[in-house]
Amino acid sequence: MESNNIPFAKSDRYQENDRKELDESVKAKKERNKRKWKQLQEEHPRLIEAYPKFASSLKNGFSEDDSFEANATIQDIKEYERLMNIQLPQDVANFLLTVSRISLEGIQIALGDVYMLDLLGKRYGVLGEFWKEADGDLILFDGSGSNTATTFYYYAHEENKVKPLAKSPEELMEKVFTRYLRSL
Template sequence: MKESNVPMNKETLTAKLVDLVEGRETPESWKNWWNEHELEVETLLNPGEFLKLKPCKHGFKWVPVFTSQKGAVAILEKNGVKCNSSHFYQEQYLEELDAFCKEQKRQQREKQKEFKDKHPAWFKQYPKFSKALSKILEPSDEILSAATEAEIDRQEELLKFIFPAKVREFFLLSAGIHVSTGLTIMLSGMFYVTIHEEQYCVLGEFWKEADGDQLLLRHGEETIWYYAHEQDKVKPLCNDMTELLEKKLARYLHEN
């Protein structure tokens, strides 16, 4: 008789939990069994036990069965059922995690090498910032190609805002960057904001103090301003874009 035709009761559930605890399930067999019997299991367990046993959704193959095993151990111990807990799922999860970390490091090295190979002008114009950036780049980080003069002009016209000379110099190297440690500067993402009745052009985000803090520009100035949203304060940050990159951001990336 197929397992799916076996009536679900305390006995059959206990037998299944013993199989799980002792390592006789695979991620696939446990997921399939759960999908078929979830409603029945819910009637046989209290809400806390059910939630601990329920396989979690996870990108790693072995995490759902490993976490369910922990829930099964607790249920069996509560009911005085003795069994030998297997370390197999944990070992498989650790192998999977190790492989994932190695692949992430490989992709990171590749991303960093690609940045150095593709952007020699960065290291010439912003040596400190580029060196710091090249060491922390993650696979998901974005470094856009240079913007054209025409693209920069169009954005200025759209915003009715003339970019400081050194900001324009930056965009002629890259139309934008997004770094997961908390830095985003995108030509296409700039917009106006009014803070305390003063109008600013938002250059991007810089999470110096908190998530979402912004880099700001004002008409006719090279100065880069900083909006700390938790304090609701605008502060002068540095004299110009080059100082922002070479001093403030280079130090920030090095420390993070």
């Protein structure tokens, strides 16, 4: 309009509306996070007690689709092992008692989705998905039946390589997943 010498009055109405919408969106997200955090505290105190750094990393980053379950029993795990003809390492079984299902952006774990996989000449248990390098990378554990402390790996499918991830369920949750969630 200036270049055509047409008179007009400048307005910052659009910027004000954008700022107002952004402020409302931020406020709504904070309220949603507070509700989700309170719900997590009420429904999953074992998760917060076992993995406080992980739980803390969730405080400000909940999405509508995030969910947790900690309702598996020892009988559930034994029955799943029997049905799938697998033997979970004890620390993995204990982990699944505390966290029977996690569904977060880039992290998917569920007791009912654990399976065995022969990969690159070795037997692994697949705990779930972790998008460490790419969508669809798998969280693995030693599937040989050894009952020693479990080391976790991930299968970087784009490279067709298995790489170390964590030396225990605690390290997986408290360091690896916590760091990942804070980077989102």
